[in-house]
Amino acid sequence: xxxxxxxxxxxNGLVPAVAQDADSKDVLMLAYVSPKALEKTVETGRAHYxxxxxxxxxxxxxxxxxxxxxxEVRVDCDADTLLYLVEQEGGAxxxxxxxxxxxxxxGETVGTKVFDPDAVYE
Amino acid sequence: xxxxxxxxxxxNGLVPAVAQDADSKDVLMLAYVSPKALEKTVETGRAHYxxxxxxxxxxxxxxxxxxxxxxEVRVDCDADTLLYLVEQEGGAxxxxxxxxxxxxxxGETVGTKVFDPDAVYE
Numbered sequence: 001x002x003x004x005x006x007x008x009x010x011x012n013g014l015v016p017a018v019a020q021d022a023d024s025k026d027v028l029m030l031a032y033v034s035p036k037a038l039e040k041t042v043e044t045g046r047a048h049y050x051x052x053x054x055x056x057x058x059x060x061x062x063x064x065x066x067x068x069x070x071x072e073v074r075v076d077c078d079a080d081t082l083l084y085l086v087e088q089e090g091g092a093x094x095x096x097x098x099x100x101x102x103x104x105x106x107g108e109t110v111g112t113k114v115f116d117p118d119a120v121y122e
Numbered sequence: 123x124x125x126x127x128x129x130x131x132x133x134n135g136l137v138p139a140v141a142q143d144a145d146s147k148d149v150l151m152l153a154y155v156s157p158k159a160l161e162k163t164v165e166t167g168r169a170h171y172x173x174x175x176x177x178x179x180x181x182x183x184x185x186x187x188x189x190x191x192x193x194e195v196r197v198d199c200d201a202d203t204l205l206y207l208v209e210q211e212g213g214a215x216x217x218x219x220x221x222x223x224x225x226x227x228x229g230e231t232v233g234t235k236v237f238d239p240d241a242v243y244e
Binding site: 076082095103 | 151224
């Protein structure tokens with residue numbers, strides 16, 4: 001029997017969360033998580049984040065349908081970063097790519113486009 | 123011929139960087155990167171970060187020997203997060219684990235310990 005790790009949400013009340021595909025192990029995206037977003041994620045098994053620009057809790061895929069089913073939540077050594085191991089519906093990126101990390105620093109596209117963003121987002 | 127992506131370092135001049143093992147695809151750690159740290163990483167092929175607590179540029183493994191040879195640097199869609207694909211020498215975590223994400227949110231240890239931190243850090 002173990003206790004939930006006490007996450008250090010720091011001064012701004014948010015921690016970065018890395019979403020990784022549980023099967024392919026591709027890193028899909030990074031977003032920020034509030035205590036409430038973490039609570040909802042653990043409770044529902046669907047990835048929730050906190051939007052810093054919109055200043056609100058959001059469920060990944062609520063608009064696009066590209067939800068993330070969370071298989072496991074991990075915490076790093078300092079308890080100030082999370083890792084969501086997910087099953088990704090469709091693609092994670094609003095550009096239509098499977099992963100948000102579809103480019104190298106040199107601007108070369110290395111990722112795969114899996115949906116047409118114009119058809120998903122209005 | 124492509125140009126280097128213009129990374130958005132935001133108000134605090136830092137972006138989070140996820141280090142992923144290029145072979146096993148395990149997510150190893152997350153740390154922060156300044157423009158200078160990114161420059162040194164690209165220049166040397168060894169992972170550099172910026173320590174927010176010590177307020178200085180650091181090369182991963184400079185003390186411990188657990189360096190990261192960077193195979194590729196990726197940028198996310200918003201150009202405000204980096205992904206380092208690395209070959210990790212020893213383990214990434216100062217606790218001796220291969221990955222900093224060695225625990226679930228429930229406090230269960232799921233990662234592998236690969237070195238004795240007492241023998242590496244004084």
